[in-house]
Amino acid sequence: MAAEPAHLRPPPLDVARVRADFPILATQVHGHPLVYLDSAASSQRPWPVIRAVEAYETHSHANVHRGVHALSQAATAAFEGARERVRRFVNAQSVREIIFTRGTTEAINLVAQSYARPRLRAGDEILISALEHHADIVPWQLVCEATGAVLKVAPINRRGELEFEAFERLLSPRTRLVGMAHVSNALGTVLPVKRIVEAAHAAGAVVLIDGAQAVPHLNVDLRALGADFYAFSAHKLYGPTGIGVLYGREALLEAMPPWQGGGDMIRTVSFEKSTWNELPYKFEAGTPNISGAVGLAAALDYIEGLGLPAIAAHEDALLKRATAELQALPDIELVGTAAHKASVLSFTMKGVHPHDLGTILDAEGVAIRTGHHCAMPVMTFFGIPATARASFACYNDEADIAALVKALRRAREVFG
Amino acid sequence: MDLKDLYRDVILDHNKHPRNFGVLEGSDAHADGHNPLCGDRLTVSLRLTGDRISDIRFEGKGCAISTASASLMTEAVKGKDRAAVQALFERVHALLTDDAATADPALGKLAALSGVREFPARVKCASLCWHTLNAALESGDATVSTE
Known part of the structure; x- marks a missing residue:
């Protein structure tokens, strides 16, 4: 700094x-x-997170969005309260843009399968950096295999910094999507994500930022950043494992098909045709990780407290x-x-x-x-x-x- | 947990000065071994005279345990036939994994690896070379992985 x-x-x-x-x-x-210097893999949890999860399990647990009974309403309030807590933390426009996932990896896979796969055609390009975690490489390779799109990689220098001009040169009308880390997990490099988003948008590409290593350390203001998608995990920011967030711009999410089918993500089901629930539930099939969301909200409170x-x-x-x-x-x-x-x-x-x-x-x-x-x-x-x-x-x-x-x-x- | 049990002088010596290191020209069989967990890779190449390993070399990049284990292995198996190599592999496996294993004079210098079993995360480092040798003997040309 x-x-x-x-x-x-x-x-x-x-x-x-x-x-x-x-x-x-x-x-x-x-x-x-214990000298714990492995928080980039997974951070530890403070008492307020442990106690929030325990209090939820002790007093408030039932399934969400389903029952009229008191506990179901308490659980729903806790779960949706957590969503609002996340929205506020990253300054998203609306809770409709906050989708709970199992973590960063699942969030990126959701975008790969629901946004990229139906849209990309042979010859289209996905542009990532040479710094990416496997979770921001392999989902795009799967899309490329299925669509014939091509994965392009922007180089880094010996210090481990993105070669920004080379990145700009790789942007073209063929670039449909840019996937980039906010902070490199292997090297700690902070990438110039604001400039990356602006350059990608100027080229007409949609941008996903992998924020797993950034959210615990940097102030992330999604409205200021302007990224189309942003993914992160709770367990790297003092919260539980098995819960993470995909932020997506509402207009993009609206246009995307569901990627998993099941309960909670539908409005009506018949054997002829089902209709989808509204955002964000369209992307949350099945009973979610409710206690995880509660723990995540407590972790965000804790971070803001410090x-x-x-x-x-x-x-x-x-x-x-x-x-x-x-x-x-x-x-x-x-x-x-x-x-x-x-x-x-x-x-x-x-x-x-x-x-x-x-x-x-x-x-x-x-x-x-x-x-x-x-x-x-x-x-x-x-x-x-x-x-x-x-x-x-x-x-x-x-x-x-x-x-x-x-x-x-x-x-x-x-x-x- | 005593580090001296793991990093004995024999291990450190074979790590620093691996024996039979390199590629064997005109080998009859070779195999590549990979431990994706730590990125270790090694190649074992050997020459057979009848059923007997008449020469053997290894090369690759790995931790001290994996390098020393491969180095010790090449010394131990040179001149042995397949059945003897298999028997030795079983003794080494017991040494690495069986808490009840007692001193086994047949192991010779390989006994230096006995400390590995106190470090379960490292057993695969020591056994990678043996799995690779097995693959070379079985198929003549193969890739094995610890995962």
């Missing part, structure tokens, strides 16, 4: 108080206090500190050195495979992710099979960085 005048800076996060909100941080791992600017400033300070400390270590090479990054520090250690690093760090209680991070093309680009990745969340502190550095020194000792 750029330096701001003191009066504009958010008050610093009270990290000790934040840490006390996350009961799992009291866990001991192999005799060491303040995203304060969280972002805190994480940014940790990322800068960790980057400097790791650069000072012998034999560490950072992978992904973009000018604008969020939360993620990917690296390798000379002579030590990331998998071995993961085991040695785990023995010290330090949880990091090792592997290809579901972004094999990114690893191929850098000519490595895998990286070690530390990622920071609101509950991490400088002691976590010290533990990471100590564990990396231990790895160096073991491997000599």
Whole structure:
């Protein structure tokens, strides 16, 4: 973040108080206090989320949108209240644009199958970046296989930044859809999504932004951003697993066919013909993850309580500190050195495979992710099979960085 | 959990200086092994004299456990016939997975891998080379995956 005048800076996060909100941080791992640096894979849950889910299960559960009895109405109110909470958090126009899914992956697949597949023809193009997570590659490959459309990939540079001019050159009248990460999960690069949306729209393409790694760290204002679709998951922003969100512009969603059939998504059913429910229910067949939605709403309350600017400033300070400390270590090479990054520090250690690093760090209680991070093309680009990745969340502190550095020194000792 | 059990000197030595590393020119059989979980890849190529492995090499990129295990394997199976290799594979498998496994003198240097069973996430690293060797012996040309 750029330096701001003191009066504009958010008050610093009270990290000790934040840490006390996350009961799992009291866990001991192999005799060491847990140092959790894997929030980019899945973040932990604070008490308010755990308690909101428990309170729902204890007092309010029934099926939604179905019954006239008291509990069904309570569950429906909780579920639809969560939808409104999400709408407010990302500043969407209407709750009709907020579709609950199992997560980011399902949200992208919904757009691929319901928006792209019926519309695209042989020779049409889908444009993504070389930074994408497999969830923003494979659904489009399935569409290409079914339609004859072609997948195009905008390149990145050695710092892990999108080559914006090359991206613009790849845009053409054939480009029907652009799928792009907001923040790279493997490298932490923050992409210039506003410029991407504007350039894609100028070329007549529809844009989906994969926001899974962005929403926990950056303020996302969908009306300001102007993306046509935006996908994210609850479990990366202190909420439960198995629940996520697809935002879609209402006019686009209206024109799209349902992608799964079943209860809740219909208005009338006969054996001759069924008619579809209104938005957003048209895309929510079957009993949804009600407690998940309740947990997600509580997570958004929690984040807003801390303040995203304060969280972002805190994480940014940790990322800068960790980057400097790791650069000072012998034999560490950072992978992904973009000018604008969020939360993620990917690296390798000379002579030590990331998998071995993961085991040695785990023995010290330090949880990091090792592997290809579901972004094999990114690893191929850098000519490595895998990286070690530390990622920071609101509950991490400088002691976590010290533990990471100590564990990396231990790895160096073991491997000599 | 003691890291020294996993990363014994023999393992570290074979990781740093893998034996029989490279491609065997004019091999009779080879197979590729892949562990998609960690990205490890290795190729085993071998020459057969009758039923006997007269020469064997491996190459690839992998973690210390996978590299050392492959290196130790090539040393252990060279000169053995198929039945002896199969018997050895079963002993190694027991060593990696069976908590009740006791010291097995037939394993020789391969016994250095006994620490792996305390680290269940790493068993596939150690066994990848053996599955790859099996595939090479069975089909003469194959790709195996741990997943």
